[in-house]
Amino acid sequence: MLYLIGLGLGDAKDITVKGLEVVRRCSRVYLEAYTSVLTVGKEALEEFYGRKLILADREEVEQEADNILKDADISDVAFLVVGDPFGATTHSDLVLRATKQGIPYRVIHNASIMNAVGCCGLQLYKFGETVSIVFWTDTWRPESFFDKVKKNRQNDMHTLCLLDIKVKEQSLENLIKGRKIYEPPRYMSVNQAAQQLLEIVQNQRKRGEEPAVTEETLCVGLARVGAEDQKIAAGTLQQMCTVELGEPLHSLIITGGSMHPLEMEMLSLFSIPENS
Amino acid sequence: MLYLIGLGLGDAKDITVKGLEVVRRCSRVYLEAYTSVLTVGKEALEEFYGRKLILADREEVEQEADNILKDADISDVAFLVVGDPFGATTHSDLVLRATKQGIPYRVIHNASIMNAVGCCGLQLYKFGETVSIVFWTDTWRPESFFDKVKKNRQNDMHTLCLLDIKVKEQSLENLIKGRKIYEPPRYMSVNQAAQQLLEIVQNQRKRGEEPAVTEETLCVGLARVGAEDQKIAAGTLQQMCTVELGEPLHSLIITGGSMHPLEMEMLSLFSIPENS
Secondary structure, eight states: OEEEEEOBSSSGGGSBHHHHHHHHHOSEEEEEOSSOOOSSOHHHHHHHHTSOOEEEOHHHHHHOHHHHHTTTTTSOEEEEESBOGGGSHHHHHHHHHHHHTTOOEEEEOOOOHHHHGGGGSOOGGGBOOOEEEOOOOSSOOOOTHHHHHHHHHHTTOBEEEEEOEEOSOOOHHHHHTTOOOOOOOEEOOHHHHHHHHHHHHHHHHHTTOOOSSOTTOEEEEEESTTSTTOEEEEEEHHHHTTOOOOSSOEEEEEOOSOOOHHHHHHHHTTBOOTTO | OEEEEEOBSSSGGGSBHHHHHHHHHOSEEEEEOSSOOOSSOHHHHHHHHTSOOEEEOHHHHHHOHHHHHTTTTTSOEEEEESBOGGGSHHHHHHHHHHHHTTOOEEEEOOOOHHHHGGGGSOOGGGBOOOEEEOOOOSSOOOOTHHHHHHHHHHTTOBEEEEEOEEOSOOOHHHHHTTOOOOOOOEEOOHHHHHHHHHHHHHHHHHTTOOOSSOTTOEEEEEESTTSTTOEEEEEEHHHHTTOOOOSSOEEEEEOOSOOOHHHHHHHHTTBOOTTO
16 A cells, blocks of 8 residues: 655644554655655654655656555555645656556645645635745746736635745756756745745836736735744735745745635734834 | 644544644643534544543534633643634634633644645646535525636636535524524535536526536545545536435535646546446
């Protein structure tokens, strides 16, 4: 059996009781290590689970899926994913490969950012399509995701923006020379995301367009959702450029137009003080 | 401290390790018992948690919030919610009341239907606004939610339909006579939801409108997501009227127009055989 097990969002103890029981009895346990991170590292997980974990980066899952699935028809293999297993399409791919090989699978769900954002008080059912904001480079500055934000706002829906994670990146030089030397991981902050958004807003104005979002649009910045030291800040997009939320992971919500009174009241618990 | 603790979707062991530790040390533990259900009852939870649970129905949470919060400033009180605590607005209300009384709170997240639906292979970020389908009566047959489905489909987004739950309902006679006698709980099935949807489609045609959904629209029926015996069936809306999914809870997804090949491949794992 292949078990896809969600680890939730905080630390080692956010695994479910059922998930922990499975981890402890599987013959091999893989830890997916690229789409998200917990506030603790592999060692802390290994200590709490009482098991050695095999790190599986994107290359491994895509290229060596057969190794992961090896003998999973006659023994139990666990594949651990931060959040819930179906946050990323790579995991669908693993399920499909397992099924083709006649290997049964089971999913043990957990919280992911997709539902835990509800903690800020915005109503989950009022979220539209989720977007990803990627790190811009000098030559690649995609703005197309902004159309989705616009659509959501036109339909009075909130937009959850997932912020870029760069893990196991190679510099252009190392890539060309085929050296497996990796840059330190980078996680986009709410500040960086807000600054990129404001640049898009300014570009749209230069082109004579009416941007769907302005400096004054109400946003919510979230950091380390589900962890003891999680931080939530509600304020304008302009304020999101400077608000201090600390360590990764960060997420940003761009609110829809109209808000329920209860949503406003909840957000007021997290509002950024006037003169900051 | 007030702890809002998600129980996940399956059975007693779907609570997180952290959640279980908190439950075992709190002075009082409430179980919210109206927005969703697990596949096991209160007794099974009590046995596994090793704690007596106080059932809190909607009346109690809304009218007796002060009882729930009593002494939570000097002791720990847990409020258990099936799924994740922020699925329903009632829980925002409890948080706001606690905050006003100076009682700190913490949320221990878990899977909810809002993210666990990803198990069918449809990509979570492509879901638009979530709708609720309620039981129709002879005199109350609301169709307005259908506009949201239409908007979602126009924007190529999937729609998660949460199906009605009637718990602690009184008959009109018992209500009038003030007798606290309740009807057995009712849970809407995918069949019932699909039949109501098809009636709306037919009504729209009668009025000369072009319905956003037809008998042939690809849908996904889900039952007992997260439980050992969960069932998923992909097929047309017409097929959803008769597909057998068994016991509650059920949910229904109306897919958006365009699909990613990986989404199609995943759905094919769950497709209803041709001649059924």
